[in-house]
Amino acid sequence: MPRTFKGTPVINIQPFQNGTQTSFLTYSPPALHLLNNSTVGYLGGSLSTRVIPIIYTLVVTVGIPANMCLLVTKIRKVSSAILYCSLAVSDLFLLLSLFFKAHYHFHGNHWVLGETACRVVTACFYGNLRCSAMTLACISIERYLAVVYPFIYKSMPKRLCAAWVSLALWGGFGVAIIPELIIQQSYWLPQLNRTTCHDVLPLDHSSHMFLxxxxxxxxxLFLMVPLVVIAVCFARFINKLTRSHSDQDHVNCSISCIFLADRSGMW
Known part of the structure; x- marks a missing residue:
């Protein structure tokens, strides 16, 4: 089942807001009717209005300073600096989207910033999540080449390759978020008297079914494939380094820590 819940369009509705009846002809955004009572419970429950936004707030509080420190810290390897800075920028955009999503959840899953902001935040959240995962996969490939094929890696134009890879990733990011920017994301729920952002969509409609x-x-493509790439690269790391070092436990522990750090950043 998708993360987004299903709703059906409501025709000729005259919703009440703050005790004042508003004409349907001038009402925006469009209205949806929820089909599942469990959806109503989730949107009004403490999980979505308290637990999730608190987690988002903690992530933003820790993540923004950490990524800002990475951007201002001098990294010796220029090729690594390009990829890590690209990853930091992507994570910062993701964290900014989490800030607005936390605001939305704290307000009882009620979006008050308009349709345009909803589309931008949704595209930024999903787009930068995928971009971060792809960047981590590229960093893993670079580490793999440096460890397993050091002579080939040394002869490569690392700065140029890293720059082109970063441009390709951001180009793919720009193309991938187009559908989320052009399809309606916010809808009014008369049952709950609130406007949701991406949480409830008319999935029977052709455009949203496409989405x-x-x-x-x-x-x-952008989450499962990077996961496989990272796993394969670190497996080859372990295989290569355990053949070259006598202290296999120390090597395996170090590689496992790096792998888990990358996985936590990816998700």
Missing amino acids: LYYHLILIV
């Missing part, structure tokens, strides 16, 4: 399958494809 659903589009997300599934991007999950495979």
Whole structure:
């Protein structure tokens, strides 16, 4: 099942806001009716209005200073600096989107910033999540080449390759977020008297059905594929380093810590 809940369009509705009846002809955003009572419980429950935004707030509080420190810290290897700075910028955009999502959840899953902001925050959240995962995969490939094929890695134009890879990743990011920027994301829920952002969509509509399958494809290409690449690279690290070092336990522990750090950043 998708993360987004399903709603059906409501026709000729005259919602009440703050005790004042508003004409449907001038009402925005469009209205949806929830089909599942569990969805109503989730949108009004403490999990989505307290637990999730508190976690987002903690992530933002720790993540923004950490990524800012990475951007201002001098990194010796220029090629690594390009990729790490690209990763830090992507994470910063992701953290900014989490800030607005936390605001949305703290307000009882009620979006008050308008449709344009909803589209931008949604695209920024999903787009930078995928961009961060792809960047981590590229960093893992660079480490793999440096460890397993050091002579080939030394002869490579590392700065130029890293720059082109970063440009390609951000170009893919720009293309991937287009559907999320052009499809309606916020809807009014008369049952709850609130406006949701991306949480409830008319999934029977052709455009939103396309968005659903589009997300599934991007999950495979930009999350599952990087996961496999990172896992394979670190497996080769362990295989290579354990043949070259006598202290295998120390090597395995170090590699495992790096792998877990990358995985936590990826998700």
